[in-house]
């Protein structure tokens with residue numbers, strides 16, 4: 001286990017000072033520590049400093065706020081805060097369900113949305129939902145400037161993101177549903193070997209918007225634990241446009257599922273074989289379109 005020194009800045013200004021001071025030192029950021037401590041238990045890192053983000057007081061860094069074009073979520077917002085938020089529950093059920101399915105209440109009370117994204121696990125539940133919602137990440141630079149990047153581009157590989165070592169994930173932006181959208185078919189399917197406290201064997205996040213004629217006008221679908229990074233299944237999403245959700249034939253469902261599986265390049269590991277992961281993904285993709293016609 002690594003020994004480390006913890007530094008706790010109290011404001012964003014102090015955070016910048018600490019980051020600059022740490023310079024080329026070996027340092028990491030810590031938020032809820034549910035991933036980080038696990039990682040540090042397994043290896044030894046010399047002279048590690050941890051910059052603790054949990055004490056930074058900043059109204060944008062924590063909490064959920066409605067903007068003109070969508071929802072802003074501070075990176076330090078806990079998973080439990082996502083679960084309890086009524087706007088998320090009503091407008092973005094996929095995010096509510098993914099947050100509810102993450103670990104236990106104890107873990108959800110400390111784990112943050114920013115930590116889930118920055119860990120860049122291919123099976124990150126909340127991250128998978130955010131990819132389906134076309135979310136963007138606002139990154140804070142040490143000079144105080146920010147840059148926005150689509151969450152799909154944020155993930156470079158397993159445990160790899162495009163964050164520079166002195167950059168912090170500050171906020172997440174979710175675009176609001178289309179003005180012409182009158183109904184949303186949105187949810188999160190997680191298949192694991194156990195029911196609770198389990199990272200997924202494969203997961204699927206979907207957010208499908210339909211207009212008043214029940215035609216699909218926008219579809220977002222992302223797959224988790226099926227490739228080195230969470231993938232947005234663009235061709236499957238485009239395939240759904242203009243279709244009527246309550247009136248989809250078996251052959252169209254098959255074609256749709258084939259379009260989803262194209263994005264999967266799973267590995268075989270202790271939890272499941274690559275073949276099993278693809279089979280499950282095909283079946284759960286079809287199940288997304290099993291909508292009661294009434």
Ligand SMILES: Cc1cc2nc3c(=O)[nH]c(=O)nc-3n(C[C@H](O)[C@H](O)[C@H](O)COP(=O)(O)OP(=O)(O)OC[C@H]3O[C@@H](n4cnc5c(N)ncnc54)[C@H](O)[C@@H]3O)c2cc1C
Nearest residue numbers: 029031032033034035036103112114115116118124125169
């Ligand atoms: C028992 C258990 C069960 C779990 N079950 C699940 C599950 O079902 N589904 C799932 O998706 N995850 C699960 N996890 C993983 C974990 O809880 C989540 O990934 C969590 O959201 C991580 O958030 P954190 O705040 O604890 O991150 P931390 O552990 O504090 O940080 C994780 C990584 O992100 C970096 N980081 C954190 N915040 C920032 C920031 N703002 N800017 C830059 N870098 C940052 C850290 O440096 C570190 O590398 C589980 C973990 C445990 C211990």
